[in-house]
Amino acid sequence: MINDSLQNRQRTIAIIITVVIVIYILRLFSIQILETRYKEGADSNAFLKKTLYPPRGLLFDRHRTLLVYNKPAYDITFIIREIHDLDTLSFCRALHIDKAYFLKKMGEIKDRRKNLGYSTYTPQIFMTQLGIEDIATIQQSMYKYPGFYIQNRTLREYAFPNAAHVLGNIGEVTQRRIEKDGYYKSGDYAGRDGIEYTYEKALRGEKGMEILLRDARGRIQGKYENGKNDIPAKAGHNLMLTLDMKLQVLAEELMVGKVGSVVAIEPKTGEILVMVSNPSFNPAILVGRQRSKNYLSLLRDPTKPLMNRATQAQYSPGSSFKPLQALVCQQMGGISENTYFSCNGPQSSPIRCTHHHGSPVSLLSAIEQSCNPYFWNAYKATIEKDGYGEKNLVFRTNYDEWVDRMKSFGLGEKFIDGDLYEQSRGYIPTQKFYNKVYKAVTGWRAITIRSNSIGQGEVLVTPLQLANSMAAIANQGYYITPHLLRTDSLRKKIHQVKVDKEYFPIVFEGMSRVFESGTARGSRIDSIAMCGKTGTVQNNHGKDHALFVGFAPRENPKIAVAIVVENAGFGSTYAAPIFSLMAELYLTGKITREELKLRISTLVTNADVKKR
Amino acid sequence: MSKNVSMKYALDWTTILYFVVLVLMGWISIYGASYNFDQAGLLDWDQRAGKQFVWILTAFAIAGMLLLVDYKMYSFFAYFIYAFTIILLIVTIFVAPDIKGSRSWLVIGPVSFQPAELAKMATSLALARFMSSYNYKLKNWNDLLPLGMFLLLPFSLIILQNETGSALVFIAFLLMLYREGMNGIILMLVVLAIFLFVIVIRFSMYPIALHQGSWGFAMGMGFILAIQLVYAFFVSRHRKEAGIVLLGSIIAVGIASLANIWYVINFNYVGIAVVLLSSIYWIFVALFSRHKQFWMIALISFSSVLFCYSADYLFEKVLEPHQQIRIKVLLSMEDDLSGAGYNVNQSKIAIGSGGFWGKGFLNGTQTKLKYVPEQDTDFIFCTVGEEHGFWGSTLVLVIFWLLLMRIIRIAERQRESFNRIYAYCVASILFFHLMINIGMVLGIMPVIGIPLPFFSYGGSSLWGFTVLLFILLRLDASRLERLR
Numbered sequence A: 001m002i003n004d005s006l007q008n009r010q011r012t013i014a015i016i017i018t019v020v021i022v023i024y025i026l027r028l029f030s031i032q033i034l035e036t037r038y039k040e041g042a043d044s045n046a047f048l049k050k051t052l053y054p055p056r057g058l059l060f061d062r063h064r065t066l067l068v069y070n071k072p073a074y075d076i077t078f079i080i081r082e083i084h085d086l087d088t089l090s091f092c093r094a095l096h097i098d099k100a101y102f103l104k105k106m107g108e109i110k111d112r113r114k115n116l117g118y119s120t121y122t123p124q125i126f127m128t129q130l131g132i133e134d135i136a137t138i139q140q141s142m143y144k145y146p147g148f149y150i151q152n153r154t155l156r157e158y159a160f161p162n163a164a165h166v167l168g169n170i171g172e173v174t175q176r177r178i179e180k181d182g183y184y185k186s187g188d189y190a191g192r193d194g195i196e197y198t199y200e201k202a203l204r205g206e207k208g209m210e211i212l213l214r215d216a217r218g219r220i221q222g223k224y225e226n227g228k229n230d231i232p233a234k235a236g237h238n239l240m241l242t243l244d245m246k247l248q249v250l251a252e253e254l255m256v257g258k259v260g261s262v263v264a265i266e267p268k269t270g271e272i273l274v275m276v277s278n279p280s281f282n283p284a285i286l287v288g289r290q291r292s293k294n295y296l297s298l299l300r301d302p303t304k305p306l307m308n309r310a311t312q313a314q315y316s317p318g319s320s321f322k323p324l325q326a327l328v329c330q331q332m333g334g335i336s337e338n339t340y341f342s343c344n345g346p347q348s349s350p351i352r353c354t355h356h357h358g359s360p361v362s363l364l365s366a367i368e369q370s371c372n373p374y375f376w377n378a379y380k381a382t383i384e385k386d387g388y389g390e391k392n393l394v395f396r397t398n399y400d401e402w403v404d405r406m407k408s409f410g411l412g413e414k415f416i417d418g419d420l421y422e423q424s425r426g427y428i429p430t431q432k433f434y435n436k437v438y439k440a441v442t443g444w445r446a447i448t449i450r451s452n453s454i455g456q457g458e459v460l461v462t463p464l465q466l467a468n469s470m471a472a473i474a475n476q477g478y479y480i481t482p483h484l485l486r487t488d489s490l491r492k493k494i495h496q497v498k499v500d501k502e503y504f505p506i507v508f509e510g511m512s513r514v515f516e517s518g519t520a521r522g523s524r525i526d527s528i529a530m531c532g533k534t535g536t537v538q539n540n541h542g543k544d545h546a547l548f549v550g551f552a553p554r555e556n557p558k559i560a561v562a563i564v565v566e567n568a569g570f571g572s573t574y575a576a577p578i579f580s581l582m583a584e585l586y587l588t589g590k591i592t593r594e595e596l597k598l599r600i601s602t603l604v605t606n607a608d609v610k611k612r
Numbered sequence B: 001m002s003k004n005v006s007m008k009y010a011l012d013w014t015t016i017l018y019f020v021v022l023v024l025m026g027w028i029s030i031y032g033a034s035y036n037f038d039q040a041g042l043l044d045w046d047q048r049a050g051k052q053f054v055w056i057l058t059a060f061a062i063a064g065m066l067l068l069v070d071y072k073m074y075s076f077f078a079y080f081i082y083a084f085t086i087i088l089l090i091v092t093i094f095v096a097p098d099i100k101g102s103r104s105w106l107v108i109g110p111v112s113f114q115p116a117e118l119a120k121m122a123t124s125l126a127l128a129r130f131m132s133s134y135n136y137k138l139k140n141w142n143d144l145l146p147l148g149m150f151l152l153l154p155f156s157l158i159i160l161q162n163e164t165g166s167a168l169v170f171i172a173f174l175l176m177l178y179r180e181g182m183n184g185i186i187l188m189l190v191v192l193a194i195f196l197f198v199i200v201i202r203f204s205m206y207p208i209a210l211h212q213g214s215w216g217f218a219m220g221m222g223f224i225l226a227i228q229l230v231y232a233f234f235v236s237r238h239r240k241e242a243g244i245v246l247l248g249s250i251i252a253v254g255i256a257s258l259a260n261i262w263y264v265i266n267f268n269y270v271g272i273a274v275v276l277l278s279s280i281y282w283i284f285v286a287l288f289s290r291h292k293q294f295w296m297i298a299l300i301s302f303s304s305v306l307f308c309y310s311a312d313y314l315f316e317k318v319l320e321p322h323q324q325i326r327i328k329v330l331l332s333m334e335d336d337l338s339g340a341g342y343n344v345n346q347s348k349i350a351i352g353s354g355g356f357w358g359k360g361f362l363n364g365t366q367t368k369l370k371y372v373p374e375q376d377t378d379f380i381f382c383t384v385g386e387e388h389g390f391w392g393s394t395l396v397l398v399i400f401w402l403l404l405m406r407i408i409r410i411a412e413r414q415r416e417s418f419n420r421i422y423a424y425c426v427a428s429i430l431f432f433h434l435m436i437n438i439g440m441v442l443g444i445m446p447v448i449g450i451p452l453p454f455f456s457y458g459g460s461s462l463w464g465f466t467v468l469l470f471i472l473l474r475l476d477a478s479r480l481e482r483l484r
């Protein structure tokens, strides 16, 4: 104990040591307990989360014919911070792209405003939907480009070049969709329209994830905990559609060179057998790298091939409206099957008759001969039964009743309980509408809106609505919302129309006579009793639209159809034969009139329609 | 025989227990750190854990042998050992192969060895022998000069081997010198210098008044002024004088700021002027009140101004670029996660991801996947942090603390100053290694590559620390022999 006076310095030294160790323990506490970013850092270091993409569900038609399946495709992805010593030129050459494209693409990916999920740690998609031929070159030299990976994906492949509008297509998800649905990551594919869009959730399945361990040099060291935490991908559901592909192909053949659409429905079930919109395109062209180029050319085509006319185009129904008018007017007591009106042929006023026949004319003959004056009188008698003019309460009640009963056939509104993407509403004009147009000037009454009686004027329908109204007539009083997915269709909700069963037989008879002795007699065929109604609709864009509605066979109808051929001329010439051929194929399984089929399918009404 | 029996009682078994525990924990950590997914057993001789086991066994053998040597020999041969080590260091510079720029390894057959590890022990023995000699006074300039030589010689030789880290360990002896009577102010000045250096460098990038000055320098001056004021106000209770200096400084800075509206003022000079004027004022106070401490305050202030003024120069010219970057990264001035900052960032990630309980033995992903460089040598503490979490790392720190406290207790119970001085050398060296190594791993010390005692992989360092510690235990055991 020599340096007594210095002995208390041992305490100072002990304090210094203790303070340093306490500081270190506090520091440990801070980085191990308080802060979470180090744990995240460790995870992003060590875990390479590899997405496993499920195969998308297959699509079949009602007879289990495969329509849409998958073929392998490849994405080029990269992780920014793993890229080093990139030979851009050789990389671009191997991928068959130029350097400007490379730089542009990289810029877009790194732009956080365009790519919210951007991170230097996670895989970013550089190019997508490449076919095996696109990556053949780069696949062998991938080791030269560290940080770049090939990700296996699948692309759609189509067994038929048909039904593009029904099937829809898939494409990269948009930023908006990513924000709305957390399932998607930038670069994922999703259904864009049609079935692919409506049934996206069922078709896409569930992405899985594989957690791989990656060492400091980026080498994969195996699965984390032997794959205990991996999530396998769940395959998408296969879907069976209501389409009859054989019939669809026939309808598309018959529509070649024409603008318009064909919708066929099985009346008992509401199942859509055929849905054609022409001009159309081969759905396969919207797959893979050519997608955007082809999409743009379709978008710019003045004949609007991308538009699904079957659900989106709206037409005046013209004479094809008459069966409905006959039903509603009977139901409202304006006419009965024994009501006769006189017809002066082309001299009739205020609406001319376009046909020559005897006078006075009965309801039956009026349907058969498509007599305009008869339906004008019937319409007037119905809505002006006990008074007229928009100031008259009875008139107003009658008009509303007429609108209501018409709408009960599925007209004037979208089908909300179905699975159809992008429909138009169509239109059954309301009182409110006419008040707005006429009240200030002259007021309005039956004569003002006489065009409604013969399906011209303000009434607008889509081909789908028209076909559905035929299904309702074929069912004699109800319809099931038309749909494309084949489930237990009979258990779907039944929509009763507001016309009693007793009023249907006369309409059946009238529509049958259309084929026996009326406007469609040229399209009759001995083997099948068909019912229908032609329509020739004036419009502002050139020649009349040719329309046809109908169902077959007369007893226990199996198929209800609406056909529109734009700017073609007479419905009897251009539309009725299409129905006849379709009904024959559907009901008998064969076509006996090959020459008729050839004549119709080679008929060109619009030279701009490209054959694809 | 009686000697061996007495040895059994005289040995400090507590220290030996701490030593064995630390060595075994280190061994397990090395096994964890070098573990591969296709790993063989703990005793696979080709693996690092297996090799370390050999080092541990030989270290135990060396420890045993050291205990058998007569305690007087250590004092007797102190200078001889020192001289031998110096020669070894010199030889090393010439014969050592270049390993990553460092020439510090002597390779003899299959064994390679770092003489620098031996230098710590040799210097400790030499210092203890010299300072315990009769009539030695630390304040005597004639005695201080050889002291400096004892330290400077191995220090410069190790620097020449390009082992800056190992050389810096010689700073640790300041702690021992403090215990032996070195003025405490020197210790404080070292702390003050480091502190001033850090603020001046850290904030030098923030300019004042069109780059005619920097916040770093201004803050340095402010800190010196604050020391003056705190001393005058709280310690020597010259409250009136403190008020005058404070007021004067505020007025001076105020005028300068006002003038800055019309002329560009270099605030560095304003700061220097304020500190120099206040220092001169304190000298006057010292003359009139005969309060001599104010001389010291003024002297410290003058030298601090000089130091701050040259800090930038020291940083840019004396330090090498890679050292500058290490310091910049530490001070968060640069965020170089792929370069110099990579190691420390990965080390923090590994430790931070351990959480409270850790991921469990051999379950650490960061260490297994080799994200932390040097993870079985300098960064071995990461493995503890990741696999055993907060409780495991704290346990290691606590055992080190217990060991250091134990050594201080041993030091203070020695009757001979040779033993006590040597004991403080041991404590200082262990503490310095601990402070720098763990501080580095936790990102609060610059990256200086020195091993964690008893933990880091490698024979030289383990043998070095074992020798250091067991010579102390042998000296300590002699206290009972003396009594007899």
Ligand SMILES: [Zn+2]
Residues within 6 Å of the ligand: A343, A344, A345, A353, A354, A355, A357, A361, A370, A371, A372, A373, A374
């Ligand atoms: Zn007529």
